[in-house]
Amino acid sequence: MKQHYHYAFFDEGSKREIRRATLKAICIPGYQVPFASRELPIARGWGTGGLQLTLSLCGHGDHVKVIDQGSDESVNAVSIKNLISATTDVDIVRDTEEASLIQSRHRIPEVPLREDQILVLQVPEPEPLREYEPSERKTKQYHAEKEYTGAWLLLFEQIMKYGSMTTGADHPVMVNDRYVMAPSPIPKFDNPKMHQSKSLILLGAGREKKIYAVPPYTSIVSLDFEDYPFEAEQFHGKTCALCGAEHVFLDEIIHEEDGSVSYQCNDTSYCLKRRNAQRGECK
Structure with a gap:
């Protein structure tokens, strides 16, 4: 079956373009880098952004782990693993400590990651300001000016209505005291794992055509208030x-x-x- 595909599905030009966007994202932590999202034999919204990152990075000798909301055997995880297996010669593993490349939907593994590992997170909505600003041009302007009043206001409204911040997942974070970033719909429990993480964390949104990153040992702070501090589950x-x-x-x-x-x-x-x-x- 493998001979019917190019290695890792994409042609080399496509993989180079994705890698260039990835390198730019690593150089500017938290910044959303546009890229030419490719078509894949899975539906957009089911992990195409993360899968494109994985396919562009994996190579001979890699050990790849794929999880979906903590599970190694969900339909989404198994489908992605089948495509990776069909188009590469990498080993598919379950053990987090054995993996060199980990693709995940909505969770960061419990085992602390190492410097020689890369975590790829699937992202449905990369723009943390989209809830109150539908215009892409305006959100880009807000990021450029570090104008995040709206993000704080959304959290303030939650406190006024419910007495606490009610974001169960995808709680926005400040990266390197510069960009507000959507950490993907990981539970708040996982937000602190991003802070000063030893591993490189890449985030890909295929439908929205964006790649962004958290390099190793980067400061990540979940948005909160002095009198209403961030609290995980x-x-x-x-x-x-x-x-x-x-x-x-x-x-x-x-x-x-x-x-x-x-x-x-x-x-x-x-x-x-x-x-x-x-x-x-x-x-």
């Missing part, structure tokens, strides 16, 4: 029912039989690795 006193993990992002499981509630690790690979280690200890 809390799971105090809760542990994973399968592996016993604490201080990780947990999914709430409601059992239909009796209505009871339990919790499981959202990161399935992390949970499985812990369980395998525990079984090894028991032996």
Whole structure:
């Protein structure tokens, strides 16, 4: 099957163009770089931006991991892995620590990433100012002038209506005290993982034709107020029912039989690795 495709699906010219946009994004942290988004055999909105980054970067000897909201086996993750496998010779892995390139939808893995790893995040809406400004020309002007009053106002309105900031995911962040950035719809729990991250983080929006980046050891601050500080999801006193993990992002499981509630690790690979280690200890 592989001989029917160019390596990593794209022709070399397309991959060079995407890499050039990626390099510019790395040089200007948080800045949205336009690029000529290519057609792929998956629908726009299902990870084409992240997949284009992955296909333009992966090469011989790479180990690629793909996750979708913490799961390695969702339909979206499996489809992307099948395309990568069909067009390259890279190894597809589950273990985060084995991966050199990680493509993710809506989660940052629980295991801290290393300097020799790259995290690619899929992004549906890269513009953090779009909710109050529909004009692309105006949002570009606001970014150029560092005019982010609207972003603060949206958070202020949430506090006035609900008593706290209610952004469950995609909470905007300030990058290097310069650009306000949409971190992709990761939960607020994952925002602090971006701050001073050892790994390179790339964000791609195929439908919106934008690439942006957070280079290693970059300052990332979630927008908040002095009297209403940023607060991530809390799971105090809760542990994973399968592996016993604490201080990780947990999914709430409601059992239909009796209505009871339990919790499981959202990161399935992390949970499985812990369980395998525990079984090894028991032996």
